Amino acid sequence: MKAKYFPNCDFLQAKLGVNPSDMWRSIHAAKEMVKQGSRRRIGDGEQTNVWHIPWLPGDNDGCLTNEMPQELEHIRVVNLMETGSKRWDEEDEDATHVLFDCSYARSVWTQIQMGLTDVSTAGYEGHITDIIQHFAEKCSRGNFALILLVCGNLWNRRNRLVWDRVNVSEFGVQALVMNMLHEWKQKCAEGNVIRDEHGQFIRARNHKLQALYSPREDEALGLKEALSWVKELGYKRCVFETDAKELVEACRSARGNTYFHLIVLDCIDLLKHYDEVLVDYVPRSANVVAHELARAIYSMSGVHEWVDTPPDCIRDVLIIDSIE
Template identity: 50%
Template sequence: MCLPTAVALLTKRVEIASRCTWCLMRDEDTYHVMFDCSFARSVWARANIQEVDSANYTGDIVEFIQYLFFVCTRDKLVHLVMLYWNLWNRRNKWVWNRVSISGFGVQATTMNMINEWQRCQKEKRVFVSAANTIACTWKPPAQGWFKVNVDAALFTDSAGFGIGCVIRDASGGFVAARTQKIEAIITPKEAEAIGLKEALSWTKELRHKRCVFETDAKLLAEACKGVQRWTYFHTIVLDSIELFKNYDDVLVEFILRSANEVAHRLARATYSMSGVKEWVHNPPSFICDVLSLDYN
């Protein structure tokens, strides 16, 4: 018996026979419901995904699906996943409500889902394209938000790196800036991650609760959406994600270097500095020209 059925038995106390409730020919497990039942076979035949029929099931459903993912094209994979979901959904409707959906109905629902998914992908590509165009120049945040641009710079002739960050409000006005020089041997992506973490800690102390953090390190911005690896870089990112809890709203976005010039100049300036420097209300003179260009 497959896991969802067992869970249902425990929670709803409904007795279900171990046999497949549709064909009544074999015991019900995940492979049988999805691929081996006479109904499932008719659906796969209609879908014309030959890889399912030609695949050799060895008794491990995970390995079987992994094999299908390996041999199928991208388009067939999309079709396979959508069919898989609709077969399971159809099975549950039959078990719990005795609602019978035909093979044609499963296929039609699947095609509607694929068409909707493809439409969303096209809209996403248009949105990403527009976002990249906007990100070429600095833009102020929405009303009630603060924008924090952050950057890091490594110094090849010394064991150290600099961090620069600047906070501006919805009108584009300067709020505060901060630089920090750290003596350490580190990779560029790790320096960028530490820069974001330090910017989050600093902004938290200033009690700004709705912030957009912008970085020109694309890998860092993507990692903030979900860490899946365990390297030193990702450990630093996890520290930043933990700091998100101190904000009402927080975003980390990737922008081009041309839209991050103020933070870049602050980071480079730490070469001739030491420790931490902060400016509130009045910016340091060496970034005034870039601030003015962004504002205009």
């Protein structure tokens, strides 16, 4: 009977089906009564859905009565247990434990070399929000950014382990953090290159930006700086190329009251100082020169400017561009 009517589930989840026999119809009619008094015995919890299968002791129907978040519909009892054991994960929602106190987190902090191997012994006791606030007040901007990246990746790792049963190694988390930190730094530096109508190098400049905003705001600030710089140099007919598509579209129809749109309005005002000007979108692959120039700022100090002769960091890229 199981092979015919419920081969891929248990009796409590079985459907009546199409054209059932009288015997199966009678048995199925008693399912709800059986369900009210039955409970699934939990072994490893791998096959027990926490919402749809009766597994909790008590006088109710044995299922969770909380409102079910859509994204958690398919979680199983095993997701509520400590990894590798049959004990309940009582610290499942303790963010301080996940981000700082557990052995895994301590190992990651040690590899990152932040010196924060233990929150309690480091003197940062309290709720997780208090700890983060302490870091915000005491750390440099760069170190605070690194702390946030580590915390974010530790929490993502925890979620992947709990819900997807995928374990990311300490080295994997470290690599993700360092890659994200590098990209964040890239967003906080600006590289501007002026070329003539034939693509020949005329002038270049790079410098760091205040990395206090979102990536799109940083892009808008970068364009504003470039427009001011080129205006001061006296150029009147220009095409400004950027790989920030949203910024280009905003310059054509600035609508909104966010800080991003306020910066765009400043850009539009600067555009009025040119006789002929265009802000154009190019893919990132066509904007390599500017990105390489921005990357180079982290091996330099201050603002750098080159006239007539390009810096070594973009010389090869310019040659490749001229060939293509």
